[in-house]
Amino acid sequence: xxxxxxxxxxxxxxxxxxxxxxxxxxxxxxxxxxxxxxxxxxxxxxxxxxxxxxxxxxxxxxxxxxxxxxxxxxxxxxxxxxxxxxxxxxxxxxxxxxxxxxxxxxxxxxxxxxxxxxxxxxxxxxxxxxxxxxxxxxxxxxxxxxxxxxxxxxxxxxxxxxxxxxxxxxxxxxxxxxxxxxxxxxxxxxxxxxxxxxxxxxxxxxxxxxxxxxxxxxxxxx
Amino acid sequence: xxxxxxxxxxxxxxxxxxxxxxxxxxxxxxxxxxxxxxxxxxxxxxxxxxxxxxxxxxxxxxxxxxxxxxxxxxxxxxxxxxxxxxxxxxxxxxxxxxxxxxxxxxxxxxxxxxxxxxxxxxxxxxxxxxxxxxxxxxxxxxxxxxxxxxxxxxxxxxxxxxxxxxxxxxxxxxxxxxxxxxxxxxxxxxxxxxxxxxxxxxxxxxxxxxxxxxxxxxxxxxxxxxxxxxxxxxxxxxxxxxxxxxxxxxxxxxxxxxxxxxxxxxxxxxxxxxxxxxxxxxxxxxxxxxxxxxxxxxxxxxxxxxxxxxxxxxxxxxxxxxxxxxxxxxxxxxxxxxxxxxxxxxxxxxxxxxxxxxxxxxxxxxxxxxxxxxxxxxxxxxxxxxxxxxxxxxxxxxxxxxxxxxxxxxxxx
Amino acid sequence: xxxxxxxxxxxxxxxxxxxxxxxxxxxxxxxxxxxxxxxxxxxxxxxxxxxxxxxxxxxxxxxxxxxxxxxxxxxxxxxxxxxxxxx
Numbered sequence: 056x057x058x059x060x061x062x063x064x065x066x067x068x069x070x071x072x073x074x075x076x077x078x079x080x081x082x083x084x085x086x087x088x089x090x091x092x093x094x095x096x097x098x099x100x101x102x103x104x105x106x107x108x109x110x111x112x113x114x115x116x117x118x119x120x121x122x123x124x125x126x127x128x129x130x131x132x133x134x135x136x137x138x139x140x141x142x143x144x145x146x147x148x149x150x151x152x153x154x155x156x157x158x159x160x161x162x163x164x165x166x167x168x169x170x171x172x173x174x175x176x177x178x179x180x181x182x183x184x185x186x187x188x189x190x191x192x193x194x195x196x197x198x199x200x201x202x203x204x205x206x207x208x209x210x211x212x213x214x215x216x217x218x219x220x221x222x223x224x225x226x227x228x229x230x231x232x233x234x235x236x237x238x239x240x241x242x243x244x245x246x247x248x249x250x251x252x253x254x255x256x257x258x259x260x261x262x263x264x265x266x267x268x269x270x271x272x273x274x275x276x277x
Numbered sequence: 278x279x280x281x282x283x284x285x286x287x288x289x290x291x292x293x294x295x296x297x298x299x300x301x302x303x304x305x306x307x308x309x310x311x312x313x314x315x316x317x318x319x320x321x322x323x324x325x326x327x328x329x330x331x332x333x334x335x336x337x338x339x340x341x342x343x344x345x346x347x348x349x350x351x352x353x354x355x356x357x358x359x360x361x362x363x364x365x366x367x368x369x370x371x372x373x374x375x376x377x378x379x380x381x382x383x384x385x386x387x388x389x390x391x392x393x394x395x396x397x398x399x400x401x402x403x404x405x406x407x408x409x410x411x412x413x414x415x416x417x418x419x420x421x422x423x424x425x426x427x428x429x430x431x432x433x434x435x436x437x438x439x440x441x442x443x444x445x446x447x448x449x450x451x452x453x454x455x456x457x458x459x460x461x462x463x464x465x466x467x468x469x470x471x472x473x474x475x476x477x478x479x480x481x482x483x484x485x486x487x488x489x490x491x492x493x494x495x496x497x498x499x500x501x502x503x504x505x506x507x508x509x510x511x512x513x514x515x516x517x518x519x520x521x522x523x524x525x526x527x528x529x530x531x532x533x534x535x536x537x538x539x540x541x542x543x544x545x546x547x548x549x550x551x552x553x554x555x556x557x558x559x560x561x562x563x564x565x566x567x568x569x570x571x572x573x574x575x576x577x578x579x580x581x582x583x584x585x586x587x588x589x590x591x592x593x594x595x596x597x598x599x600x601x602x603x604x605x606x607x608x609x610x611x612x613x614x615x616x617x618x619x620x621x622x623x624x625x626x627x628x629x630x631x632x633x634x635x636x637x638x639x640x641x642x643x644x645x646x647x648x649x650x651x652x653x654x655x656x657x658x659x660x661x662x663x664x665x666x667x668x669x670x671x672x673x674x675x676x677x678x679x680x681x682x683x684x685x686x687x688x689x690x
Numbered sequence: 691x692x693x694x695x696x697x698x699x700x701x702x703x704x705x706x707x708x709x710x711x712x713x714x715x716x717x718x719x720x721x722x723x724x725x726x727x728x729x730x731x732x733x734x735x736x737x738x739x740x741x742x743x744x745x746x747x748x749x750x751x752x753x754x755x756x757x758x759x760x761x762x763x764x765x766x767x768x769x770x771x772x773x774x775x776x777x
Contacts, residue, residue, distance in 0.1 A: 134698060135750075150698075150750070204691065204703040219699060219750035221706050226749035516736030525733040530760075575709035578738035578761045583692075585705075618732060674732035675725060 063107045064186045064246035068253045074269055079160060082108035087269030094268040098237070101192035101265030103256050104273060107249065111183040112165035115153035118177030123154060126168065130154070136215050137230055140164065145241075147217055149228065155183070155243075160274045186249025189273060190256070191239040194263045199240075201259055207240075223255045234273055296463050297470035300477050306503035307335045307475075309657055310495055311510060312482050312518060314338025315347040316458070316643065317635050318510035319465035320650020321657070322474045328651070329658035332473035335504075336466075337497060339481035343462030346512045349580070349612035350643040351535050351557060351569040352458045353548055355392050357419045357450035359408050362668040363621060363682045364415050366648060369665065371452050373647035381464030385456045386562050390548050392453020393427060397442040397553040405448035418451040430547050439596045442553055453548050455559050455567075461646055485521040485632070492522075492631035506657055508633045513578070513613025515636040522629045527674055528615045528637055532573040534586040536609035538601070540564035554593040565607070568594060572614060572640065580611045614639045619679035624653065624669040625662035633657055634671060695768050696747040697754050710744030713755060713771075740766055 062083045063069075074085035085105055087094065094102070114123065120130055123146075131138040131148040138146050144164045147155045158165045173180060190198065199207045202223040211218055212231040219228050227244040244252055257267060309325065311318045314336050325331040338344075354374050356367035378385045396402045405421050412419035423446050424436045437443045466476055477499065484496035485507060494503045509518045513530050545560040555571040570590040573583070587606055595602050616639045617623060623637035635653045638645070648665070656662045662670060668680055692704040712734065717726050735741075738761040745756045745768070755774070757766040767774075 150752075204705070219747075220702065221749055228749075517738070520737050525729060526736065527732045527734055528736045529734050530736055530738075575743075576712075576736075576741075576760050577763045579763065581763070615736075675728045677728065 063105055064184065064249040065105045065107060065253045068250035069105065069267075072267065074267075079108045079270060079274075080110055084108045084270050085267070086271045088267045091272075093266075094272050097266045098191050098268055098272065099193065101194040101198060101260045101263050102190070102268045103253065103260055103265075104189040104191075104268045104270065105253065106187045106189055106270060106273070107185060107246065108270070109160065109187060110158040110162075110165040110169075111185060112156040112168040113154070113181030113183045114156075114168075114178060115150070115181055116177045116179040117152055118175060119152055119154055119179070122173070122175070122178045126171075128156070128164075131215065135217050135219070137217050138215060139232075145230075145232070147228070147230070149217075149219070153181070155181075155228075157187075184246040185243045186246045186252065188242045188253070188256070189234070189239050190242060191237060192265055194265065195240060197263060198256065198259055202255065212240075223252060225252050227252070239273075296467040297476050300475045301499075303335055303337075303475070303477055303480070303497065303499055303502050306494075308333040308504070309506040309508065310334070310502055310504045311336045311508045312495070313345070313509065313511040313514075314342040314462070314466070314476060314478065315345045315510065315512065316343065316462045316465065316646035317347075317512075317638070317649050317653070318508065319462055319469060319476075320646050321508055321510060321635065321653040322476075322650075323465045323469040323472075324651045324654035325658060326469055326472035326474055328654055331658055334469075334474045335502065336469070336474060336476045337480045337482055337495075338476070338478050339498075341478050342466055342476065343459040346612040346614070346638070346642055347462045347646075348459045349535065349610055350458055351559070351567045352455045352561070352643060353392070353453065353557065353559065354387075354456060354644040355450055355453040355548075356417050356644075357392065357394065357408055357412050357448060357453070358682060359404075359411060360621075360680055360682050361411060361415055362680055364412055364417055366665055366669075367641075367644060368415065368417050370645050370648035371454070373651070374454065374456065374644075377461070377464070377647060381468050383460055383464040383467065385460045385464060387454055387456045388562065389452060389454045390546055390559065391430065392450040392548040393422075393430065393550065394448040394450070395427070395444050395549060395551040395553075396446050396448070397438070397444055397551065399445070401553060402445050405446065408448055412450070420449055422447050422449045431545065431549065433544060433600070434549070434597055435599055438554070439599060441596050455548065455561070457562070458643055461643075465646075465650065482518070482521075485518070487522055487629055487632075490628075490630055492629060505631045506633070507631060508635060508653060508657055510635040510653070512615050512636070512638055512642060515615045515634075519634070519636075522627070522632050524627050524629060524632070524634075524671075526623060526634075526636070526671065527618050528623065529576055530578050530613050530615055531575065532577050532580065532611040533569070533614040533640055534573065534582060534590075534609060534611040535567065535569040536587055536590065536606050537561070537568065538566040539605045539607045541566070541604070549597070551593070551597070554596065556590060556593045556597065558594065558597075566594075566601075566604075572616070573611075578613060580613060582609045582611055618674075620682040621680040622649070622669045623671050624649065624666045625656055625671065626660070627671055637669075694745065694756070694765060696750070696752055697768050697770050697773075698752050699747055699750050702747065706748055708746040708748060710746055710753065713742035713744055 069085045075087045077086045143159045145157045156165045217230040225244050225248040356371045358364045396405050409419045409421050481498040486494040492507050548559040550557040558568045617637040652666045740759045756768045
């Protein structure tokens with residue numbers, strides 16, 4: 056029997072563009088869509104990248120914060136904010152008692168936590184099946200103004216704030232971070248809405264002269 | 278005709294015949310008082326006078342007659358409901374409507390068009406087959422048709438719905454009709470008035486006098502009226518009236534919005550409904566497309582309109598008829614729909630003796646106007662609700678005997 | 691575009707929210723009569739006024755209370771259930 060390879064929830068939406076694909080964290084992912092210089096120029100104008108394959112760990116419950124702190128994890132102090140760990144992993148506080156961790160490809164924190172058995176009350180693991188995207192480029196405000204009812208410019212996403220809102224009709228979590236020296240937006244939504252959101256955002260991005268970039272553009276694994 | 282109009286225009290005393298007397302001050306007492314001068318209240322007054330000879334009746338209307346939901350619905354008359362109770366009841370109404378113009382001696386522009394309930398999914402098709410079988414069983418002409426037959430009846434319809442929600446078939450209901458809704462109120466008013474019923478417009482009920490569990494009178498903006506029998510037929514105002522007699526009901530009020538397009542040459546013969554797209558549309562005798570959608574999602578006691586409604590509705594209408602994308606919406610409005618949890622009305626007697634309720638008409642009231650008037654008249658005259666409306670009694674909720682009607686316009690499948 | 695204040699996430703368009711019906715106290719099912727229970731299940735206070743209602747902010751999964759005038763459709767205030775004193 057063959058080992059099953061998980062595909063990105065967005066994989067079928069990519070397929071027509073024939074990206075160079077590969078396996079990252081056990082998930083088949085679009086590594087690149089075009090030559091490196093083309094993707095670099097897109098990322099300055101307007102681009103979208105599928106990073107659903109990054110490892111995530113979700114946890115909630117009244118004791119979740121204690122449990123994470125015992126594991127040596129730095130937590131954001133207030134709801135709707137996030138904080139980076141020293142190794143670059145993101146920790147997001149989605150509610151008073153709910154957290155989401157996401158690793159960079161070279162980190163192992165989320166996988167380790169997923170493998171840890173929880174034996175105490177008040178801590179509940181949350182299964183995640185997110186579609187996750189990176190959106191970057193100077194025309195990002197034009198994109199968000201078409202698909203989002205609240206203003207994501209300025210203070211809304213400043214200082215490690217995160218926002219849960221509706222983008223193009225889909226409930227999503229958003230934040231702004233600096234990645235490889237570039238300011239980018241991160242978007243998470245339920246995996247089943249992933250292909251729709253990818254197609255909708257990409258059609259606007261291409262109208263604006265941008266396009267897709269592959270996973271390797273941000274996380275070169277060489 | 279133009280000369281006749283000119284003569285009317287120039288005459289000092291308006292010679293056009295009035296439909297009913299201009300009553301101003303109510304008498305001291307009446308045999309029955311009807312609250313609400315819409316189609317239902319006026320029909321009940323008419324049948325009280327005609328069937329039971331009870332003519333010492335006052336109809337109290339806080340606005341003008343037919344100005345509430347009677348003049349705000351999308352005028353569709355049909356009987357292709359889901360439960361046998363519902364189908365029997367609405368079928369009796371359709372049969373009364375067919376002869377109503379003659380009976381009231383007024384052209385109601387009653388026009389039998391055929392009614393298609395479109396199905397976009399297999400599960401909707403299953404519901405259509407279910408409804409067709411229930412309808413056939415009680416002798417109502419409904420059957421399931423395929424896309425070809427729909428296209429034949431309405432070639433302008435994009436069967437693929439712009440690729441968004443392809444139409445798999447429909448429930449066809451031959452007796453489906455439209456009528457001039459305000460004329461129904463006027464017709465009943467005219468005939469009831471002719472038999473002696475007094476209609477008071479701009480007369481608001483401010484309280485209902487109950488002594489030892491019995492109605493003894495009503496307080497109005499024009500003074501106190503003694504009566505032992507009161508019918509409440511006030512649709513969206515029902516909870517305010519039932520509060521006056523301290524009766525609990527499941528009724529909640531949500532606005533139901535509708536709009537019309539600019540007039541066009543006649544092209545749409547049939548009535549089309551799509552539960553999945555939450556749209557119903559027909560073309561009026563004036564050429565306007567009359568369009569409605571689902572209920573507003575939360576309780577509001579006003580008849581305000583919203584942009585969200587037209588945006589949502591028109592995007593679905595354009596899915597069905599792409600060529601309408603340049604046609605303008607010229608008017609929109611709302612009615613206050615009185616909803617029940619089982620999408621069936623609340624009719625008949627109540628725990629207060631002499632207080633009768635005709636309510637819970639949600640999105641299905643206009644089509645029931647004649648039969649509700651007739652059955653409520655019988656209930657008031659004999660103090661017994663006829664069998665036809667027994668399933669709709671108020672006490673069904675305490676007995677957990679809800680009807681499970683889901684053929685109402687706003688319910689998708 | 692109508693706006694509503696979510697006590698956690700701030701002012702958002704109404705399209706992000708779902709109406710959850712009027713806030714009602716449940717009678718004790720062990721001690722109340724069948725009639726009281728049927729009334730709780732089916733009957734509603736349908737007359738207009740300022741009502742306490744459940745509302746739900748979909749993107750964040752937040753249930754909260756809005757006090758709203760159902761005649762004018764104006765929200766008086768919103769808060770998390772049990773935390774109305776704090777607001």
